[in-house]
Amino acid sequence: GDSVTQMEGPVTLSEEAFLTINCTYTATGYPSLFWYVQYPGEGLQLLLKATKADDKGSNKGFEATYRKETTSFHLEKGSVQVSDSAVYFCALSGQAGAQKLVFGQGTRLTINP
Amino acid sequence: DAGVIQSPRHEVTEMGQEVTLRCKPISGHNSLFWYRQTMMRGLELLIYFNNNVPIDDSGMPEDRFSAKMPNASFSTLKIQPSEPRDSAVYFCASRTNPGQGRTDTQYFGPGTRLTVL
Numbered sequence: 001g002d003s004v005t006q007m008e009g010p011v012t013l014s015e016e017a018f019l020t021i022n023c024t025y026t027a028t029g030y031p032s033l034f035w036y037v038q039y040p041g042e043g044l045q046l047l048l049k050a051t052k053a054d055d056k057g058s059n060k061g062f063e064a065t066y067r068k069e070t071t072s073f074h075l076e077k078g079s080v081q082v083s084d085s086a087v088y089f090c091a092l093s094g095q096a097g098a099q100k101l102v103f104g105q106g107t108r109l110t111i112n113p
Numbered sequence: 114d115a116g117v118i119q120s121p122r123h124e125v126t127e128m129g130q131e132v133t134l135r136c137k138p139i140s141g142h143n144s145l146f147w148y149r150q151t152m153m154r155g156l157e158l159l160i161y162f163n164n165n166v167p168i169d170d171s172g173m174p175e176d177r178f179s180a181k182m183p184n185a186s187f188s189t190l191k192i193q194p195s196e197p198r199d200s201a202v203y204f205c206a207s208r209t210n211p212g213q214g215r216t217d218t219q220y221f222g223p224g225t226r227l228t229v230l
Contacts, residue, residue, distance in 0.1 A: 036221075043221035044221040046219075100161070101158070
Protein backbone atom coordinates (compact mmCIF):
# COMPACT_ATOMS: atom_id res chain seq x y z
CA GLY A 1 0.00 0.00 0.00
CA ASP A 2 0.89 3.66 -0.10
CA SER A 3 3.30 4.88 2.54
CA VAL A 4 5.32 7.94 3.57
CA THR A 5 8.65 7.91 5.36
CA GLN A 6 9.95 11.01 7.06
CA MET A 7 13.25 11.98 8.55
CA GLU A 8 13.22 11.05 12.20
CA GLY A 9 13.24 13.81 14.72
CA PRO A 10 13.51 15.69 16.80
CA VAL A 11 15.43 18.30 14.87
CA THR A 12 16.95 21.24 16.73
CA LEU A 13 18.43 24.22 14.89
CA SER A 14 19.54 27.73 15.64
CA GLU A 15 17.64 30.69 14.28
CA GLU A 16 18.56 31.58 10.66
CA ALA A 17 19.88 28.08 9.98
CA PHE A 18 18.99 26.18 6.80
CA LEU A 19 16.34 23.51 7.21
CA THR A 20 15.78 20.27 5.35
CA ILE A 21 13.29 17.63 6.42
CA ASN A 22 13.43 14.58 4.21
CA CYS A 23 10.32 12.81 2.95
CA THR A 24 10.09 9.84 0.61
CA TYR A 25 7.00 8.00 -0.49
CA THR A 26 5.78 4.76 -1.99
CA ALA A 27 2.65 4.91 -4.10
CA THR A 28 1.19 3.63 -7.30
CA GLY A 29 0.51 6.12 -10.03
CA TYR A 30 0.76 9.85 -9.44
CA PRO A 31 -0.15 10.91 -5.94
CA SER A 32 -0.54 14.47 -4.69
CA LEU A 33 1.98 15.38 -2.01
CA PHE A 34 1.52 17.64 1.01
CA TRP A 35 3.32 19.13 3.95
CA TYR A 36 1.20 19.87 7.01
CA VAL A 37 2.38 21.73 10.12
CA GLN A 38 1.07 21.32 13.64
CA TYR A 39 1.79 24.06 16.17
CA PRO A 40 1.56 23.20 19.86
CA GLY A 41 -2.01 22.59 20.97
CA GLU A 42 -3.46 23.04 17.49
CA GLY A 43 -4.70 20.95 14.61
CA LEU A 44 -2.81 20.33 11.41
CA GLN A 45 -2.59 23.14 8.86
CA LEU A 46 -1.69 22.76 5.22
CA LEU A 47 1.72 24.29 4.63
CA LEU A 48 2.17 23.52 0.94
CA LYS A 49 1.37 20.95 -1.69
CA ALA A 50 2.27 19.70 -5.17
CA THR A 51 0.04 17.71 -7.44
CA LYS A 52 2.34 16.54 -10.22
CA ALA A 53 5.96 15.72 -10.92
CA ASP A 54 8.40 18.66 -10.85
CA ASP A 55 5.84 20.95 -9.24
CA LYS A 56 7.22 23.12 -6.46
CA GLY A 57 4.99 23.99 -3.55
CA SER A 58 5.89 27.04 -1.48
CA ASN A 59 4.52 29.00 1.44
CA LYS A 60 5.91 31.16 4.27
CA GLY A 61 9.46 30.67 2.97
CA PHE A 62 9.15 26.89 2.89
CA GLU A 63 9.55 24.97 -0.36
CA ALA A 64 9.26 21.38 -1.53
CA THR A 65 9.64 19.92 -5.03
CA TYR A 66 7.82 16.81 -6.21
CA ARG A 67 10.56 14.49 -7.47
CA LYS A 68 9.10 11.43 -9.10
CA GLU A 69 12.46 9.96 -10.07
CA THR A 70 13.53 9.81 -6.44
CA THR A 71 9.98 9.55 -4.98
CA SER A 72 10.78 12.42 -2.67
CA PHE A 73 9.23 15.66 -1.42
CA HIS A 74 11.81 17.19 0.89
CA LEU A 75 10.87 20.30 2.84
CA GLU A 76 13.37 23.20 2.87
CA LYS A 77 13.64 26.68 4.30
CA GLY A 78 16.60 28.96 3.89
CA SER A 79 16.46 30.73 7.24
CA VAL A 80 14.31 29.38 10.04
CA GLN A 81 12.75 31.40 12.83
CA VAL A 82 11.77 30.52 16.38
CA SER A 83 8.13 30.69 15.26
CA ASP A 84 8.75 27.75 12.89
CA SER A 85 9.02 25.41 15.88
CA ALA A 86 6.30 22.81 15.29
CA VAL A 87 5.72 19.26 14.12
CA TYR A 88 5.84 18.79 10.35
CA PHE A 89 3.98 15.99 8.56
CA CYS A 90 4.53 14.80 5.02
CA ALA A 91 1.49 13.19 3.41
CA LEU A 92 0.23 11.83 0.13
CA SER A 93 -3.14 11.48 -1.47
CA GLY A 94 -3.51 8.71 -3.99
CA GLN A 95 -4.71 8.82 -7.52
CA ALA A 96 -7.80 10.72 -8.58
CA GLY A 97 -10.77 9.47 -6.65
CA ALA A 98 -8.70 8.23 -3.72
CA GLN A 99 -9.55 10.32 -0.71
CA LYS A 100 -7.35 9.10 2.07
CA LEU A 101 -4.34 11.05 3.19
CA VAL A 102 -1.44 8.83 4.19
CA PHE A 103 0.78 10.61 6.72
CA GLY A 104 4.37 10.18 7.71
CA GLN A 105 5.20 9.90 11.38
CA GLY A 106 5.93 13.61 11.81
CA THR A 107 9.16 15.47 12.56
CA ARG A 108 9.38 17.72 15.58
CA LEU A 109 11.37 20.88 14.86
CA THR A 110 12.70 23.18 17.56
CA ILE A 111 14.38 26.46 16.70
CA ASN A 112 16.53 28.07 19.37
CA PRO A 113 17.11 31.84 19.41
CA ASP B 114 -15.21 30.98 7.44
CA ALA B 115 -15.11 29.47 10.94
CA GLY B 116 -13.13 26.42 9.89
CA VAL B 117 -13.77 22.94 11.23
CA ILE B 118 -15.27 23.10 14.71
CA GLN B 119 -14.78 20.37 17.28
CA SER B 120 -16.19 19.97 20.75
CA PRO B 121 -15.29 19.52 23.45
CA ARG B 122 -11.65 20.61 23.24
CA HIS B 123 -10.77 18.57 26.30
CA GLU B 124 -12.54 15.58 27.84
CA VAL B 125 -11.58 13.68 30.95
CA THR B 126 -13.61 10.63 31.80
CA GLU B 127 -13.40 7.40 33.69
CA MET B 128 -12.96 3.98 32.21
CA GLY B 129 -16.27 2.45 31.17
CA GLN B 130 -18.01 5.74 30.50
CA GLU B 131 -19.45 6.71 27.14
CA VAL B 132 -17.67 9.51 25.30
CA THR B 133 -19.09 11.51 22.39
CA LEU B 134 -16.93 13.79 20.29
CA ARG B 135 -18.52 16.27 17.92
CA CYS B 136 -17.51 17.87 14.66
CA LYS B 137 -18.94 20.56 12.40
CA PRO B 138 -17.22 20.56 8.99
CA ILE B 139 -16.64 23.60 6.83
CA SER B 140 -19.82 24.61 5.04
CA GLY B 141 -19.90 23.22 1.51
CA HIS B 142 -17.42 20.45 2.20
CA ASN B 143 -18.83 17.00 1.52
CA SER B 144 -16.11 14.73 2.83
CA LEU B 145 -15.40 14.34 6.53
CA PHE B 146 -12.58 12.44 8.23
CA TRP B 147 -11.93 11.34 11.81
CA TYR B 148 -8.30 10.84 12.91
CA ARG B 149 -6.64 9.77 16.13
CA GLN B 150 -3.18 10.98 17.16
CA THR B 151 -1.01 9.30 19.77
CA MET B 152 2.68 9.39 20.50
CA MET B 153 3.04 5.68 19.83
CA ARG B 154 1.04 5.35 16.62
CA GLY B 155 1.14 8.83 15.14
CA LEU B 156 -1.82 10.02 13.08
CA GLU B 157 -4.32 7.31 12.16
CA LEU B 158 -7.39 7.63 9.95
CA LEU B 159 -10.37 6.07 11.72
CA ILE B 160 -13.22 6.62 9.29
CA TYR B 161 -14.35 8.95 6.53
CA PHE B 162 -17.65 9.98 5.02
CA ASN B 163 -18.68 11.23 1.58
CA ASN B 164 -21.99 13.05 1.39
CA ASN B 165 -22.84 11.80 4.89
CA VAL B 166 -22.26 8.15 3.95
CA PRO B 167 -19.46 6.17 5.64
CA ILE B 168 -17.03 5.06 2.95
CA ASP B 169 -14.18 3.42 4.82
CA ASP B 170 -14.23 2.50 8.50
CA SER B 171 -11.34 0.06 8.35
CA GLY B 172 -9.37 2.22 10.75
CA MET B 173 -11.94 2.03 13.53
CA PRO B 174 -10.11 0.05 16.20
CA GLU B 175 -12.97 -1.89 17.77
CA ASP B 176 -16.71 -2.22 18.01
CA ARG B 177 -16.54 0.16 20.94
CA PHE B 178 -16.02 2.94 18.40
CA SER B 179 -18.84 4.22 16.21
CA ALA B 180 -19.28 7.29 14.03
CA LYS B 181 -22.31 8.94 12.50
CA MET B 182 -23.00 11.81 10.16
CA PRO B 183 -26.72 12.54 10.29
CA ASN B 184 -26.42 15.59 8.06
CA ALA B 185 -23.88 17.60 6.11
CA SER B 186 -23.02 19.87 9.01
CA PHE B 187 -22.54 17.48 11.90
CA SER B 188 -20.73 14.29 12.81
CA THR B 189 -20.10 12.38 16.02
CA LEU B 190 -17.52 9.85 17.12
CA LYS B 191 -18.65 7.75 20.05
CA ILE B 192 -16.64 5.44 22.28
CA GLN B 193 -18.62 3.11 24.50
CA PRO B 194 -17.28 1.89 26.84
CA SER B 195 -14.10 3.97 26.96
CA GLU B 196 -10.75 2.52 28.05
CA PRO B 197 -7.49 4.18 29.14
CA ARG B 198 -5.82 3.15 25.88
CA ASP B 199 -8.31 5.35 24.02
CA SER B 200 -6.58 8.41 25.45
CA ALA B 201 -5.45 10.47 22.47
CA VAL B 202 -6.16 13.60 20.49
CA TYR B 203 -9.01 13.09 18.04
CA PHE B 204 -9.11 15.28 14.96
CA CYS B 205 -11.89 15.92 12.50
CA ALA B 206 -11.09 17.15 8.99
CA SER B 207 -13.21 18.09 6.00
CA ARG B 208 -12.70 18.72 2.30
CA THR B 209 -14.55 19.06 -0.95
CA ASN B 210 -14.93 15.95 -3.06
CA PRO B 211 -12.34 15.33 -5.75
CA GLY B 212 -13.45 15.79 -9.32
CA GLN B 213 -15.21 19.07 -8.71
CA GLY B 214 -12.33 21.11 -10.01
CA ARG B 215 -11.23 22.10 -6.51
CA THR B 216 -8.23 21.33 -4.39
CA ASP B 217 -8.11 18.10 -2.45
CA THR B 218 -6.81 19.72 0.69
CA GLN B 219 -8.12 18.47 4.00
CA TYR B 220 -8.80 21.13 6.63
CA PHE B 221 -8.36 20.04 10.22
CA GLY B 222 -10.17 21.08 13.35
CA PRO B 223 -8.30 21.93 16.57
CA GLY B 224 -8.85 18.44 18.00
CA THR B 225 -10.33 16.98 21.15
CA ARG B 226 -7.87 15.81 23.78
CA LEU B 227 -9.41 12.76 25.45
CA THR B 228 -8.10 11.36 28.71
CA VAL B 229 -9.61 8.15 30.03
CA LEU B 230 -8.67 7.44 33.64
